[in-house]
Amino acid sequence: MKTYAVLIALVLPLFTVPAHASPELAAKSKCMMCHDVDKKKMGPSFKEISAKYKGDKTAAATLNDSILKGAKGKWGKIPMAPQKVAPADAQKLSEWILSL
Numbered sequence: 001m002k003t004y005a006v007l008i009a010l011v012l013p014l015f016t017v018p019a020h021a022s023p024e025l026a027a028k029s030k031c032m033m034c035h036d037v038d039k040k041k042m043g044p045s046f047k048e049i050s051a052k053y054k055g056d057k058t059a060a061a062t063l064n065d066s067i068l069k070g071a072k073g074k075w076g077k078i079p080m081a082p083q084k085v086a087p088a089d090a091q092k093l094s095e096w097i098l099s100l
């Protein structure tokens with residue numbers, strides 16, 4: 001029984017999502033190789049993206065689509081390849097970017 005409790009204590013943190021999950025998710029998903037929150041790198045900064053889509057009610061869906069299917073010609077000459085993230089994670093990342 002004691003071993004069981006220890007096992008649960010070890011496994012549980014893997015399933016709980018901390019409130020600051022999105023910056024970590026972005027780092028873990030390698031988004032930060034080409035993006036930064038407030039600096040332009042290979043891709044536009046996340047704050048720039050958020051500003052561009054301000055007031056656009058379909059923005060979350062648009063960004064979600066870009067993350068999952070890739071984007072080109074929206075920001076410049078360099079395209080973004082489709083990202084290997086789960087659709088639920090793409091949704092979280094889109095909402096986080098738009099909240100910046």
Ligand code: HEC
Nearest residue numbers: 029031034043063066071072073074075076078079080083
């Ligand atoms: C290899 C570099 C690279 C990586 C890795 C990358 N991006 Fe991008 N991203 C870009 C570039 C370049 C653009 C601009 C594309 C364009 O002009 O349409 C872009 C554009 C975007 C946009 C704007 C799309 C739009 O519709 O306006 C979002 C949102 C975005 N990236 C999110 C992410 C997220 C989230 C990740 C991680 C899962 C990620 N990117 C990983 C290079 C990258």
